[in-house]
Amino acid sequence: MQNTPALLEAHKINKIFPGVVALDKVDFILKAGEVHALLGENGAGKSTLIKCLTGAYKRDGGDILLNGQSISPRDTLDAQGLGIGTVYQEVNLLANLTVAENMLLGRQPKHWGIVQTKQMNQMTKDILNQYGLNIDVSQLLSAYSVAIQQIIAIARAVDLSGKVLILDEPTASLDAKEVQMLFGVIRKLKQKNIGIIFISHFLDQVFEISDSITVLRNGRLIETVATNEISSIDLVTMMLGYELGEEVKAKSDDDIERETLVEFKDFGRKQMIEAFDLKIGKGEVVGFAGLLGSGRTETAEILFGVTPHDSGSATLNGQDINLSSPRAAIANGFGFCPEDRKSDGIIADLSVRENIILALQAQRGWANPLPKTEQLEICKKYIKALDIRPPDPEKPIRLLSGGNQQKVILARWLATNPDFLILDEPTRGIDVGAHAEIIRLIENLCEDGMSLLVISSELDELVAYSHRIIVVRDHQHVAELIGSEISTDSIVETIAADLNLVDSDYTLKGVIS
Numbered sequence: 001m002q003n004t005p006a007l008l009e010a011h012k013i014n015k016i017f018p019g020v021v022a023l024d025k026v027d028f029i030l031k032a033g034e035v036h037a038l039l040g041e042n043g044a045g046k047s048t049l050i051k052c053l054t055g056a057y058k059r060d061g062g063d064i065l066l067n068g069q070s071i072s073p074r075d076t077l078d079a080q081g082l083g084i085g086t087v088y089q090e091v092n093l094l095a096n097l098t099v100a101e102n103m104l105l106g107r108q109p110k111h112w113g114i115v116q117t118k119q120m121n122q123m124t125k126d127i128l129n130q131y132g133l134n135i136d137v138s139q140l141l142s143a144y145s146v147a148i149q150q151i152i153a154i155a156r157a158v159d160l161s162g163k164v165l166i167l168d169e170p171t172a173s174l175d176a177k178e179v180q181m182l183f184g185v186i187r188k189l190k191q192k193n194i195g196i197i198f199i200s201h202f203l204d205q206v207f208e209i210s211d212s213i214t215v216l217r218n219g220r221l222i223e224t225v226a227t228n229e230i231s232s233i234d235l236v237t238m239m240l241g242y243e244l245g246e247e248v249k250a251k252s253d254d255d256i257e258r259e260t261l262v263e264f265k266d267f268g269r270k271q272m273i274e275a276f277d278l279k280i281g282k283g284e285v286v287g288f289a290g291l292l293g294s295g296r297t298e299t300a301e302i303l304f305g306v307t308p309h310d311s312g313s314a315t316l317n318g319q320d321i322n323l324s325s326p327r328a329a330i331a332n333g334f335g336f337c338p339e340d341r342k343s344d345g346i347i348a349d350l351s352v353r354e355n356i357i358l359a360l361q362a363q364r365g366w367a368n369p370l371p372k373t374e375q376l377e378i379c380k381k382y383i384k385a386l387d388i389r390p391p392d393p394e395k396p397i398r399l400l401s402g403g404n405q406q407k408v409i410l411a412r413w414l415a416t417n418p419d420f421l422i423l424d425e426p427t428r429g430i431d432v433g434a435h436a437e438i439i440r441l442i443e444n445l446c447e448d449g450m451s452l453l454v455i456s457s458e459l460d461e462l463v464a465y466s467h468r469i470i471v472v473r474d475h476q477h478v479a480e481l482i483g484s485e486i487s488t489d490s491i492v493e494t495i496a497a498d499l500n501l502v503d504s505d506y507t508l509k510g511v512i513s
Helices: 046-053 076-082 099-103 117-129 146-160 176-191 203-209 232-240 296-303 326-331 341-345 352-356 358-364 372-386 402-414 432-447 459-465 488-496
Strands: 006-017 020-031 035-039 061-066 084-087 164-168 195-199 212-217 220-226 260-269 273-281 285-289 311-316 319-321 334-337 420-424 451-455 468-473 476-482
Touching (some): 006 046, 020 035, 020 046, 020 195, 035 046, 035 203, 046 164, 046 195, 084 146, 099 117, 099 146, 117 146, 146 164, 146 176, 176 195, 176 203, 203 232, 220 232, 232 488, 260 296, 273 296, 273 451, 273 476, 285 459, 296 420, 296 451, 326 334, 334 402, 341 402, 352 358, 352 372, 352 402, 372 402, 402 432, 432 451, 432 459, 459 488, 468 488
Parallel strands (some): 020 220, 035 195, 084 164, 164 195, 285 451, 285 468, 334 420, 420 451
Antiparallel strands (some): 006 061, 212 220, 260 273, 260 311, 311 319, 468 476
C-alpha cells in the first residue's frame, strides 16, 4: 500500500495535562483501505491520540488532515460528520431499543412526524445485508450476541461516517469464531476503501488482520512498520521498551524448597482466564509478566474474589478455603493492592488514617469499630515504617503524591497482617524515590516470611525480586520461568512466542444466519 494516498494524517500532535505530556509530537498516517494497528502499553498515549482525532480532546499542538484538508473536530459528533466513526469495546448502543431503532437513531424516516417503522426496518436490513448479516431487525438489540452487536455498531458507524473507522478493543469479549466473524466484516470494509484504526492487546489478531502497525510508548511515537516486516519479538520489545540482551541478575535462592502456603488447582473463570494450577510458598515472591490485557489483572481479581471463579479449588496451609468474595479472601489472610489506585484503591476525600484502617475495620466487622486512639497508633506505625509524606494521618489522601498514595494502600493491607499479598503494578506512576522504596519493601516483606504475587510491566524489577515468574498471554498462563531461566530476554521471548500468524481470507457467507 506504499503508493496509496493518505486518508487521515496526524502531524506533531501534542496533548498536555497538568504535569503530564500525554502526547509528544506524535505522527500517524492512515491510508484508504488499510487496517492500521495502534499499539502500546497502558499510558502509552493510544486513547489520547484517538480522542484528539475524534474531537473528544482539543489538541495542544499539531495538525490533522482528512483527505488532504485540515480539520479540527469540535467534538465526536463533529468528527462523525466529517467521516470519522468510533466503535468501542463496550458497545455504545441502546440494548432496550430494536436493531433498526439503534441503526437509524436520530434519523428515522418520518411522515408527518410519525416514524415509518416498516421503512426503517427495511433500510436497516439493506445496510446489514452488506455485511452478510441476516437478522430480524425488529428484535431488541439485547436479543443478540456481543459479536452481532459489534457488527451492528460498526455498520451504524460506517453509515454515519463512511471514511475512517476506529475500533477500540473490538474483540475483547468475543470467542474465536466471533473474532473471525468480525474480521470478515473488517475485510469487507477494506474493499470499500474505508481506513480502519485497530486497537488491540491480542498480538496474534494484530498480525492476522492489520497491514501496518504504529507503536506508542510514554506519549511518544516509537515506530510505524508494515506488519509483514516485523517479528513478534521485535514488536513486543518496541512496546515494552526492553532491548534483548539486557542482563539482570535473578535471585540466588530460587532453588530453595519452600513450604506451600497457598495452592490453586484448576482455578479460573470462563472467558476471563483459562483454568490454571498455582502454588505459592511461604516467603516466596511470584512475579506475573505479560502485556496489558493478557490476563494478569484478571488472575489477581479471581484469586482475591473480586470476580468469583467458576472452576477449581484453593487451599491455605493444606486446608480448603472459600474465595468467593474479597471479604472471604481477607478472612483467609489475603490482601490486594489494585492496579488503578485512584478508582479502585484510595477513597480520595477520606484522610490517610481512614484509608489505612479500612481493610482492618472490615476484617473486624463494622459492629466492632476500632477506637480512634488505636487507629492513630496503627497509622503512625506505618507512616513511619513506609515514610509516608507528609506524616499527617488526618490529611486528605487526595492531596498526597501518587507514590505516597501507593504507600497508604500498602499500609492498609499490612495493617491486616496478611499471609498472602497481591500487588498489581505497585510502582506504576510514582517517582523514582518512592519506586525504590516500594521495591525495597517487597524484598523486606519476603524476608519476613510473607508470600507475594506481584504483577508488573517493569520486567527488570520482576527479574530482580521474583523467585519464579509466570508469563501470561491471551488469558492463559503459558509458562513458568525459574532460576537461570529468569531474565528480561526470556520473558520477552515467551510473551512473543507461538503467536498465530495466519493470513487467511475469512468471509461471513454461511457464518451468520
